[in-house]
Amino acid sequence: MNNTDKKRLLRDMLFSRRFEEHCYVGYVERKIGGFLHLYPGQEACAHGVMAAAKPGFDYVITGYRDHVHAMLSGADPKAVMAELYGKETGTCKGRGGSMHIFDVEHRFMGGYALVGGPFPLAAGMAKAIKLKGGEEIAICFLGDAANNQGSFHEALNMASVWKLPVLYVCENNLYGIGTRIDRSTAVLDQYKRVAGYNIPSEQVDGQDIEIVYKAAQKAVDHVRSGKGPYFLELMTYRYRGHSMSDSNTYRSKDEEKEWIERDPINILRERLIKAKVLTMAEFKAMDKEILDEIDNQIVPFAEQSPEPDVAELEKYLFAENDPWVTGGAQGGAS
Amino acid sequence: MAEIRFWEAIRRAHDEEMANDPLVIAMGEDIGVAGGTYKATQGLYDKYGPERIIDTPISENGYTGLGIGASFLGVRPIIEIMSVNFAWLALDQIANSAVKVRYMSGGQLTAPVVIRSPGGTAHQLGAQHSARMEKVFMGIAGLRVVTPSNPRQAYGMLKSAVRCNDPVFIYEHELMYNMKGEVPDAEFFHPLVGSEVAREGKDVTLFGYNISVHWCLEAAKLLADKHGINCEVVDLYCLSPLDRAGIKKSVSKTHRAVIVEEAEPAVGVGAEVMAIINEECFFELDAAPKRVSAVNIPIPYNHALEKATIPHAKDVVKAVRAMMGK
């Protein structure tokens, strides 16, 4: 990674931070409904891994905290914001919402709200890649608490038995909603849990993007070279409550402060300033540019876009005009 | 036209579809090396190899989800769940992933999986191997549910289901795999919607599906031979969406309806067909519709108790005679 790359990563992380902060505002203003899970604090995880992968080529799947992962795959921020606003111009035409962003053209295969749901789906995408003989890999981002679902154990076992090209990234932010990891989980180091499935794994600092990037490169190389699945655990923290309806009273202010001192954006910014690659003025200009794009392009696009047509309520349930439903393109029943 | 067994019909459909498209795969417990619990994939492991005939671990939700994920990328998995009783464990992936991705992605993604599973009450298998789960699957929006009553349907429906772009659940019956029936030698595709008149009649319509079609046919014969009642039998091979037009057509002709289901009555096929009759052709009725259903208990082990739980042709005869006052 050269200095230009690092500056770009810094800008991209800052963009994600500001995008999510606007979602907060949109939610408070009741323009965004439903459950909203924000990403501030964890930026180095998705940004670092996706910098080591091939966005738009590799297949990515995740949970409900999915806006940033979708945009990193190539989804247009305007379409993501429009989706949160429930608009027809949204990534999913307003049918998905915050927890269900999809951009299949860019191989972002969805955000899923059932904790643990994507584990087997990712293994299945990897099975398809293997069957078709492609160079892609499947990448599944989920949280620490998801690893207590049966689907984690079922999927990782199968991925290992069948040597599937899938990278599991565990963003360990120490909590599943309000339950701290040591109160729910017998083994705190998540990377150790996959030893039972004979899957190589590593745990690294998820706040320093250069560390994440390096670890992810190793992980991606392993998976892409045909050696089977890999599990990467990134130690991180979310600043806000689990979702917008979370009071966040279960953690101490000291703990929060400790983590905020290791903010992923600040870490990289300070390093670049120290190396004289960046000045504070440049950083501020960058931030202004981002806020300008969000306030003057992204949000207005979402606000001004049309609502879906209620007449199309039942569209997208089934494939349209599928000849095989009525007995086939070849003439029907005998 | 050859007479073959139900399992042979399913096996033939697998074989033809796998030969036709290299992205068609089959997966399930003991389907490969062991040849399948009901022989639906017998011999196919040797022909297509372990990458396409996949022996899975005992992880119903896991392998169902894996098949669904593979289908996102154009693979067409035929997933066998050894028994519907085990499909409860896979409901998460079926009901939360497969049937919802198209809708919640605004039409971008589809999960063209086929899930086949035998259900019903066989011979003294006990409460945990005798579930009838059709009502559960019928209640899931976005899932096509079909249920063959003979080898011809079993063959043709699996063929169509593999090619269909929606998720399809094929509900088979434990007791029917050895049933023989005629299947055309030439390839064909059976519709995944509609219903079929299995016997023409004018006095009362018996609605059945899967094994209960056979109880209806047996009862219709007895009623014609002994009681002079001429029954029409309608095979509801598609349970979701139910064939409203077909139900209306037959009831408008006979003006009477009896629905025969192997499952418990609550929230079931009978209840649903009655609702459709109410909505579509209430004023055509000459008598209140009846349903013949199982007793609402877990299936007991004891042979006599088990038999008393599930409807039989004689129960259908009784219901029809009461309705006709004969």
Ligand SMILES: Cc1ncc(C[n+]2csc(CCOP(=O)(O)OP(=O)(O)O)c2C)c(N)n1
């Ligand atoms: C199957 C299921 N059970 C419970 C929930 C409610 N729930 C939503 S997120 C969550 C915590 C998940 O924590 P983790 O996997 O660590 O991810 P994080 O939110 O920390 O990123 C819970 C319990 C759910 N959505 N799905």
Ligand SMILES: [Mg+2]
């Ligand atoms: Mg967590």
